[in-house]
Every structure is written in C-alpha cells, then in structure tokens.
Amino acid sequence: MGWLCLASRMRCLRGFSISADFMLAAFIFFIVFAYSVEAYHQNLRLYNAEEARKNTEISALAATDVLLKTHGIPGDWELDAGNVESVGLVGRPNVIEPAKLSALQAMDYNHSREALGIGMDYYLSVVPLTGEAVMEKGQRMEGDAVVASRLAIYNGSYVRVTLYVYG
C-alpha cells in the first residue's frame, strides 16, 4: 500500500472514518467495560469468601446438631471420654445430660475439637436464658467467628448453647 500513499494521500485514507464522537463513545465503552471486569472480579472474591464462611457456618450448625440430637459415639462415651469418637450431649433430643456435659468440659481441648468434628478453634458455652453460664469450653478469640446458637433444656431450664468457630 505504501506506493499508493506516495501516489496520492487521499487515496491512502479512503474508507477511514474518525470523529470526536466516535473517540468519546469508545472511551466510555472501555470505561464501562473496565468497570464491569473489575466488578466481576470483586464479586468473585466476595463469593469465595462468602462460600468459605458459609461452609464454616454449616460445620458449626452440624456440630451443634450432633451435640443436641445425638448420644455421641459410643453412646456412653462420658464413662471413658478418652475413647470418644463423636461428642453428643443428650439422652433425648435437645435435653442435655449433666454427666455428658461435665465429661466434655473435662476433656482435652484438642481432642474435643476433633470429636466435635470441626477441627478448628472453638468456644462453646451453655448459658441459661436468665443466669450465669453453666459450662464454657475453649477460648474466646479476637477476629471473625462463625456463631451457631441453639436452644436446649438443661436441668429443667431452657439454655442457650452457643458455638463460636474460628476459621
């Protein structure tokens, strides 16, 4: 094409169209496109963080389900807490047995983490709806925690069972 441009400048530019409007439109288009791509990536990060949190929340709720709906494995694990596979606190659903609660409190913290099936740091409390805590296990920590709060009966009173899981 170079020889054509030499021959005639007009012939070289034939078919081209450029205007300020077009440049402005292209500029706006790229701004919107860049914003969309950035928003997409930001949402992806948000989604991943939300998924991770949701999984931890499901683990925490599952752990409270095991605590308040099962006897544990074995069923009389409180007699020999060293061999517990899964910690359950109840005889009947949502009715906590004091012996099982005491056995959990006395259990080694690292062992209890595995037996609760969460494998993460946790803090568990059993608190009457009016009054002082009857049981606390683990350490409250700084930072973001997932909280699962459930209701149960302990010694004839309603109690709130709260599990904080630190992911």
Place this chain on the structure above:
Amino acid sequence: MSTDENMRGQVFTIDALLSVAIVLLFTAATLNFSLSIRHTRGSIHDEKLADDVLVMLDGQGFLQQNITIINRSIDSMLRNTRQYRAEMHHYEANGGTFVLLENESVGPVPENFSEVSVSERSVATYGGLNDSRIANFTTVRLYIWR
C-alpha cells in the same frame, strides 16, 4: 439542509450496538449476582432454632395442648429475640380420612415471607393400647423472623 446532510459524519453499525448491549448485559448480570450473594446467606440458623423450639415443646408434651400454652412456652424461649407466629391444625380420623377439626394461631402474619424460617412438627394420638390406628393428630407450624 437535507436529512442526508444532517446524518453526515454519523457512524452506526450493528456491531457497535451489539457490543454495547453485551457490555450492559454483563454489567447488569454482575450487579445482580452481587446482590444475590448477599441473599444466599439464607436463614439455616433460624430454621434450626425453630426446629429446636418445636422439639422441646414436643418433648414436654405441649404440642398436644392448646395454643395459649404453646404461645407462653415459645415466648419464654425466644424472649423477644425473634418475632414468631404459631399455627395449630387439629385433625380427626373419620372413616379412613382425616377431617380438619380446628385451626388455631397466635402471632402476626409475617409481611415478607422470603425472610421467614419455618419448622413443622406433627403429633399423633393412637386409638388405644390395642389399636395402632391414628385417632387424631395435630400439626404445629412455627414461623420465625427477625
């Protein structure tokens, strides 16, 4: 000035229109996705809470009582942390079918059902020691929301 002269210098192509439409759609989809993430948290937690309440009421034999006793018990459990509505439906066996005897309810009807968690539990009464047929049953449905 003719229309043709007014249009001089205008560039219009299907490609440009399509690309703008795609970008706008992409932006709308991204924003919509962003909003939906915030709503997927759902209320698994409140569903479990409602289930706990009904399980404890059942364990204490309250589900076969009247709505006033149920209301008092739920009130003492939730202690104003949640709003709730309880509905009781009593059925009686009648020649192979169950006939609705009575509906009872307590609490306001929730305004926004998308934020309401529901749990339901039924208790049955049998005909007698030597009669395994269900004589009547009651279904209790508990709606809770913040």
